[in-house]
Amino acid sequence: MILTVTLNPALDKNYVVDNFALTGIHRVQSMSTIPAGKGLNVSRVLKQLEVPTVATGILGGHTGKLIQAKLNEEQVDNDFVWIRAESRCSILIVDQNKKAHTEVIEPGPSIPRGALARLSKKLEELAPTASWVVFSGSPPPDTSHQVYFNLIKLAQQAGAKVVLDTRGPWLKAGIEAQPDVIKPNWDEFQELVGPCYSTVQALEKAKKIVARGVNTVVVSMGSKGALAVHGEERYVIQSLPPIEVVSAVGCGDTLVAGLLATWHAGGGFAEALRDGSALATSNAAHFGAGIFDPQQVTALKKMITVEKIPIGGP
Ligand SMILES: Nc1ncnc2c1ncn2[C@@H]1O[C@H](COP(=O)(O)OP(=O)(O)OP(=O)(O)O)[C@@H](O)[C@H]1O
Numbered sequence: 192m193i194l195t196v197t198l199n200p201a202l203d204k205n206y207v208v209d210n211f212a213l214t215g216i217h218r219v220q221s222m223s224t225i226p227a228g229k230g231l232n233v234s235r236v237l238k239q240l241e242v243p244t245v246a247t248g249i250l251g252g253h254t255g256k257l258i259q260a261k262l263n264e265e266q267v268d269n270d271f272v273w274i275r276a277e278s279r280c281s282i283l284i285v286d287q288n289k290k291a292h293t294e295v296i297e298p299g300p301s302i303p304r305g306a307l308a309r310l311s312k313k314l315e316e317l318a319p320t321a322s323w324v325v326f327s328g329s330p331p332p333d334t335s336h337q338v339y340f341n342l343i344k345l346a347q348q349a350g351a352k353v354v355l356d357t358r359g360p361w362l363k364a365g366i367e368a369q370p371d372v373i374k375p376n377w378d379e380f381q382e383l384v385g386p387c388y389s390t391v392q393a394l395e396k397a398k399k400i401v402a403r404g405v406n407t408v409v410v411s412m413g414s415k416g417a418l419a420v421h422g423e424e425r426y427v428i429q430s431l432p433p434i435e436v437v438s439a440v441g442c443g444d445t446l447v448a449g450l451l452a453t454w455h456a457g458g459g460f461a462e463a464l465r466d467g468s469a470l471a472t473s474n475a476a477h478f479g480a481g482i483f484d485p486q487q488v489t490a491l492k493k494m495i496t497v498e499k500i501p502i503g504g505p
């Protein structure tokens with residue numbers, strides 16, 4: 192089973208409006224309300240790929256109950272730690288004509304110390320049954336930078352492999368625990384390692400992180416593809432097939448889920464990166480995080496090339 196941990200889940204309200212502007216009344220044409228926050232998106236994709244998954248983390252209040260009810264509707268197994276404060280909401284406004292894409296994200300409730308202790312206990316219970324534990328997303332702003340470091344250590348002690356997909360100080364501190372995989376996007380990666388002016392330079396910097404004990408660094412680059420260092424090996428996806436982009440929310444989470452699903456099934460790294468990218472690209476063509484079309488994914492897999500860069504190459 193693949194366990195996902197989300198410290199700050201959100202209820203995503205996705206609105207489609209015409210002629211979106213900064214002022215004025217906007218009547219919503221169509222909408223969807225789905226549980227989100229990075230790990231939940233990963234579990235949603237895994238569930239659709241028929242990979243056993245459990246979502247854990249912290250939920251609170253009425254919004255938390257709604258998030259859980261919707262996860263149950265989607266038949267995503269979940270086992271959360273509960274707090275009194277309300278889980279957050281995020282609003283996404285899409286205007287297809289103007290190609291406008293606006294997100295408003297609440298910070299989320301502070302995590303009480305007792306809740307973190309309960310989450311650690313839950314992780315000790317659940318992680319021994321997991322092959323992978325995925326820690327995803329930004330915790331509430333006032334959360335200790337060490338939070339993922341400590342949780343990763345618990346998962347590792349239970350024998351699970353770890354993915355860390357977060358940003359800023361939590362990523363920086365979390366890397367010290369040597370997770371097996373990190374998956375920053377291009378901005379998050381540069382925040383970590385400093386500015387990169389080429390793929391070659393980015394690969395060099397990713398290699399230095401691998402030398403610090405992270406086995407696999409995947410840097411996703413939105414519509415430009417991805418690059419990766421996996422142990423001694425280096426890979427790039429130079430281009431992606433053109434698609435009609437609807438919403439890129441949750442693309443990174445979809446990539447992580449696809450990567451793990453193929454690995455879980457015994458596939459190699461290049462194949463896993465291709466599959467994750469195909470799923471993520473299909474997610475970009477759909478409304479909502481972790482939503483994709485399996486037929487489109489099959490077609491995209493055939494069109495995506497993962498290049499292995501020879502050792503000593505550029
Ligand atoms: N505009 C796009 N067109 C095609 N594919 C895309 C696009 N945006 C994202 N993708 C696909 O999704 C992958 C991950 O995207 P991105 O780098 O934006 O992740 P992210 O910023 O971590 O996303 P999130 O954190 O919202 O889940 C890309 O490597 C690519 O395969």
Ligand SMILES: [Mg+2]
Nearest residue numbers: 356376443444
């Ligand atoms: Mg991301």
